[in-house]
Amino acid sequence: MEEKEARRILETYADMILRISYSYLRRTVDAEDICQNVILKYLSSHQRFDSREHEKAWIIRTTINACKDVKKSAFFVKTIGLDAVPERAIPEEPVSVLTEELKKLPANYRISIHLFYYEGYTIKEIAQILGKRETVVANYLSRGRRRLKEALSKDSRFSPKEGEAYE
Numbered sequence: 001m002e003e004k005e006a007r008r009i010l011e012t013y014a015d016m017i018l019r020i021s022y023s024y025l026r027r028t029v030d031a032e033d034i035c036q037n038v039i040l041k042y043l044s045s046h047q048r049f050d051s052r053e054h055e056k057a058w059i060i061r062t063t064i065n066a067c068k069d070v071k072k073s074a075f076f077v078k079t080i081g082l083d084a085v086p087e088r089a090i091p092e093e094p095v096s097v098l099t100e101e102l103k104k105l106p107a108n109y110r111i112s113i114h115l116f117y118y119e120g121y122t123i124k125e126i127a128q129i130l131g132k133r134e135t136v137v138a139n140y141l142s143r144g145r146r147r148l149k150e151a152l153s154k155d156s157r158f159s160p161k162e163g164e165a166y167e
Contacts (some may be wrong), residue, residue, distance in 0.1 A: 017063050023110050024067035034066045060129050101151040109144030
């Protein structure tokens with residue numbers, strides 16, 4: 001039974017955990033470690049959930065907390081990535097200007113945008129997950145969108161042609 005549950009968790013949440021972890025830590029190896037730790041923590045906790053949404057929220061919260069713990073660790077602060085070793089992207093997605101600009105945003109903006117647009121959470125749900133007030137999350141989303149819009153408007157591929165205007 002435990003093997004079946006482990007497979008379900010891996011298939012359901014591994015990509016999401018990797019994306020969130022990579023968004024916070026920006027290192028593939030650390031994201032993979034976080035994914036493994038979160039799944040092991042889930043399996044060893046024997047936690048009971050009211051629904052799949054409650055389970056998903058627990059996994060997201062645990063992932064975020066694990067990322068924050070890693071960022072606070074002396075090892076993370078004092079190590080430098082090896083530029084000579086090619087790193088596999090997590091998850092493998094086409095490189096786009098939007099993706100690159102999203103990576104440049106501060107962590108709070110990035111994670112709020114990710115949970116809102118990619119995971120489909122409401123502002124209220126994101127506030128509960130992050131332990132913030134709804135107005136704070138709404139500000140993160142608004143400021144993040146504004147920064148993305150400004151960055152994309154500087155890119156000639158997204159600028160309006162002469163005589164046109166943004167709607």
